[in-house]
Amino acid sequence: MLDVTGLRKTYSGDGRTVEAIRDLTFTVADGDLTCLVGPSGCGKTTLLRCVAGLLPPSGGTVTFAGERVTAPPPGMAVVFQEYGRSLFPWLRVAANVELPLRRKGLSRDRRRELVASSLDAVGLADAHSAYPWQLSGGMQQRVAIARALAYEPRVLLMDEPFAAVDAQTRADLEDLIRSLWRRLGVTVLFVTHDIDEAVYLGQRVLILSASPTVIREDLPIDLPADRDQLHTRALPRFTELRTHVYTQIQAAKAKDH
Numbered sequence: 001m002l003d004v005t006g007l008r009k010t011y012s013g014d015g016r017t018v019e020a021i022r023d024l025t026f027t028v029a030d031g032d033l034t035c036l037v038g039p040s041g042c043g044k045t046t047l048l049r050c051v052a053g054l055l056p057p058s059g060g061t062v063t064f065a066g067e068r069v070t071a072p073p074p075g076m077a078v079v080f081q082e083y084g085r086s087l088f089p090w091l092r093v094a095a096n097v098e099l100p101l102r103r104k105g106l107s108r109d110r111r112r113e114l115v116a117s118s119l120d121a122v123g124l125a126d127a128h129s130a131y132p133w134q135l136s137g138g139m140q141q142r143v144a145i146a147r148a149l150a151y152e153p154r155v156l157l158m159d160e161p162f163a164a165v166d167a168q169t170r171a172d173l174e175d176l177i178r179s180l181w182r183r184l185g186v187t188v189l190f191v192t193h194d195i196d197e198a199v200y201l202g203q204r205v206l207i208l209s210a211s212p213t214v215i216r217e218d219l220p221i222d223l224p225a226d227r228d229q230l231h232t233r234a235l236p237r238f239t240e241l242r243t244h245v246y247t248q249i250q251a252a253k254a255k256d257h
């Protein structure tokens, strides 16, 4: 579904150059839930923006369903960290979710159907006519997820989507993503700096090195598919996997300094 080959990104300007991504190659199969984890500042956001077609890479290619990505492709949706800045405060929840659908040229009835089913899927069936600022942070992020789902993407890209919500809401949203993923069969690429979150969510975790970034390890997560916050996180295998990822990231940071 996604092929990233030899991706490089160097930022330049004001007489300064920053090599953010050195050489990244990986693929994401149709229906996978892949987590990308790496040290702070290692280029996770840069990578996701290149994959989404929002930022031109300095070298290498991104291919989505066989087509080279040079601009945001219609089959991808992105959920960003800052829900507060990604929803329009002057539009009600339903209108926020509907907005990208207008560009798809769908009929009014179909748009309404998609808005209703995606708000229902994230547990916000009652919030259609609220304004985003009347909702809690976790609810606002649910609206952003509903908006991405309503778009019926083949790939859902998520950039630290739960970084700004409290721990309990975060746990609920993690479970929401896993259940939506299993129910809808959407391909998910989830970027996080949270090691436990990456291991809990992923079928696979790609561990990134410190900047300039390369893939340090491609780790399959052999935890049962039925996961829950209490039991999965208490499994000895969960602890082994998180310790392994943590050690790898510490080693990546040590190499950087």
Ligand SMILES: Nc1ncnc2c1ncn2[C@@H]1O[C@H](COP(=O)(O)OP(=O)(O)OP(=O)(O)O)[C@@H](O)[C@H]1O
Pocket: 011, 012, 018, 019, 020, 039, 040, 041, 042, 043, 044, 045, 046, 047, 193, 211
């Ligand atoms: N627009 C930009 N211009 C110049 N340098 C940039 C720009 N955006 C990012 N960088 C640099 O590229 C590197 C990677 O940044 P990026 O935001 O992609 O990392 P990250 O892993 O998402 O960070 P964090 O975990 O802190 O969110 C950093 O050294 C950063 O300073």
